[in-house]
Amino acid sequence: MNFGYEEEGKGGSLGDVGIWRRIIAFSARYRLALSGAIILSLFVTGGTLALPALLQHGIDRYITAKGIENTVRLSGLTSTAVWYGLLVLLIFVATFFQTVVLEWLGQSIMHRIRQDLFNHILHLDLQFFNSQPTGRLVTRLTNDIQNMYEMFTSVMVTLFNELLRLAGILVLLFFMNVQLALLMTIFVPISALITVLFSRLARACFRAIRSQLVRLNSFLQEAISGISIIQLFGREERNRRDFEELSQGYLERTLSQIRLFGTFMPITEFMSSLATALILWYGGGEIIRSRLTLGELVAFISYMRLFFQPLRELSQKYSIVQSAMASAERIFQLLDTKSRILLPEHPVEKPVVQGELRFERVRFGYDPEIPVLHDLSLTLRPGQAVALVGTTGSGKTTLVNLLLRFYEPQAGTITIDGIDIARFALEDLRTVVGVVLQDVLILQDSLLANIVMNSGRNRQDVEEILGKTGMTRFVARLPQGLDTMIGEGGQELSSGEKQLLSFARVLCRNPAILILDEATAAIDTESENILEEAIADSFRGRTSLVIAHRLSTIHRADHIIALQHGRIVQQGSHEELMALGGYYAEMVALDRRDGDSL
Template structure:
């Protein structure tokens, strides 16, 4: 189908139309996602709190011994402080900004300025404001006990902040665990539902769709592409909120802490924007090239592995190796180009981050040395700048994930939008169990356009009759039996079962009464019993065994390890062709069809197994309308009716003897096969005599 291709055009890294459709899949889990966003908001607050708590510990306690204080008479202090020498000392930064500062008029409620100085290895208490002319400052040495009193209060404050910091970390850990679990759970549920929808859609598509689309691509849609979307849901979509919260939160906190330092820290943002825009353009171009080259390498691998028998038979290994090597080198070059883009972006962001830190240390460090900025503020800014660049540095990974997700969603929605289904009738006719009358009335059919495979085909099969179809390869025999079960829709004409147009019968009801045995038997991974009844609970274990006995499969099944529970591997590789065919007969019989279709069912069967099948066929077809596509005419000589198809048209209809008497196409086919069998018999005889002579 158009559009279901590996080498599709790579769209945008973000496509609003696709995103709206993707968000619809998340709609049933909106509560989970809202909870995740709320948790991320709280987690962001804990991340922002950690540098700020450290800043308070540094400025208010660790480096605060020499901070300005106010001395109050006992009982006059507005805030708990350190009591020594008959006074209570309270640091000014502990007081609210609205508290009246000392005005030099001797108001006892405003406190007397004081501070601690360190000189010559000793601590001194300075009372009064040295810069004030209205009062004289005093300077007395503090005893070790008095120094410990001040430090004890700071130590208690550091302990409280350390516990608060630990609490923030633990809270962040717990919330992050909950958020990751809920988000991963939600992502898995979304992708589970999407896979189910894709698989259900695939089941409803007509066989013509599968004729035009390689199985590998469809498997990729259900597995790899949905996994790319899962990564987007869990790693990008919700986490974008965290990045947004973090960036906005950091900017707000820095602006509130110190406007000048915030502007210095954010001065590199224009550089970040420029580098990011350039990266997006280069990354998209590199990604497109990688996807195109990857599609080529996948197609080449699939083709060469599938055709390995022909390659080895004709000795083309070297040539095919050279072709693959050339394509592989192109793919390597594309990957290296993409690697260069990503390898430049992250170091570029590291360089910009280092530049921002250098500016911060230069400007902030100078202000700290000048006494115009507290060291804790500079420390907090350094932490915030590092946090600020973290989501920007992760942009490379997120951008790659978004590109993959958008490309994957484009392919998935192309598949889901493919309308290759033939709808059931609006007013379905009830068929019930049919008697088995089948009639083709002027049927035309083409797989593509007007490249007709069947042309004006008409015939009728009465209930209980066995009708065989013969003709050269490509005549249209298999197409006829495919149309009966509505595997494909006819282009013109009508097909009737018991006088009812099959287009008026729901597919499920129609196919319920049609049993098909093909030349290439497909067995599923499981056991013998599940492959006979195809997990249909209406078919009991005794029904399975009875069907196997009727087609002479019971004997070989019981010889298998485990009997009917014997393991069947993929496509039944551990069973012989004859055994697989017998299981196919048992499967058809277990479903008790009214119409039985045998599509060259004995073409690849050894003589002994064919004898077993022929013995069972007489019982199998009794009371059923049977349609047989046969390559060997010897297997259909007893058919009630033989339809000869030649170049898509019905040329002859009759019994074996009637058609031979006409000396037409059937007669020529019969003579041709008879001569081939004589030639093979003669060749076998000559080989046997030569072996005997030797």
């Protein structure tokens, strides 16, 4: 499935102008700094060009002015030198500020775009995330933005300057000698052609190198992570051979890059020598024919050298601009991707919820062709605790996904207190409905901060909640209690402790409806005792829906729903269902028999 996102492609509906307009829109709020940077840059260029003029002034007026008194010449020279020195310092300072301002500007704009993008991505629907490899989204947020940044600072301003300079030099050349200048202009298209060709080849080359490096590094990474297996199964020699093969491949690719650069890098310099030869031959002829002075010829040669510098600069920036434009396009495409979950225009105001939950003829499939839930209807009365049982793929988790509006049902409605959940603001909905999922998100912070997160509770609240549900014991086991640092580099939590944390976190938000996806993995006995007690307590006064794996939880539920292939096959209390026989009773019996066989 492709959710409207073309792979790495270029040239969607966004024309180049459109991209530029958006980039400019992002930069608009920094227009003061931007114009400051441009002024500074013009000032630096101006100052740099003024220095030789000053030097020429010193030479013409004083050093070579034979008719004037020596002392006057010397003092004139000194004052010129002073001005020269001042200008030198000014250029120094201006360049410094220009660099810093430009950096600040570029980074600030990129920061903005990055934040917008991050926020945008987070609000996209889960179906979008299923269709996108994580790596691609990460690349958008990091490398693509970085590419754009390169263009912004190193190109936008220099491009402008270089073009200006190139044009200026061409005008000067034409001013001096039209034929000779026309001869020089030949180099512009040649250089452009070579640039385009080179950047195309270089790109292919870099891509090959990069992909080989990725292969090499992931092989290495895998080998290091799996070193014990490699050693235990005696695979060292084979792995070494494979690695050396990859290494050799990398070498060959870098060598072909060196060959490419070796071919193209000297070309500009070669053209410059070629131009010198042309000028000497043709210009020299013009002198012999008395159509050009020697001084003009010399000036021409010097200007010609100047002429190749911006050409080289521009050819280098060309590939940067190209890749930046591609990145910009990808970023803006992503920003234009809309979430499939439509938000209500006028959401229900801060709902106070009784907790009546109703699924009405809900039909859904991740692929619409293959329904996971078939017209499922289900009602939970306020305060009722319902256990969902069923095998993998029966649709238990899907039910939770729909309730949290991670996905939209294809048909049917889900209501809370009779209000369609699509009318809630997403944030309200997900506060009213609290979930304990099997995966646990751990922030690198204290346990307290991990429990509180963004619920706005304070320490006292947390202690109270923990005390009420008997989870104080869990906290007491940790070295610094609530202040224990967990996450990366902190205290490692066992899987049971993670479940407890997750549970405490949800209770902290005091949801009216509690969804509990019980852990399948075995957790240690003590954690399990605490958790059971906490679950029992939190069921009181809450509508609860539990994907149950433990018999104890199932016992505690008022009502059991057995799901099979997206349909409810049986429901009732444990005793009722056992008495009734059938799917549920079989499931329990199956496990019992194994147990009894011991």
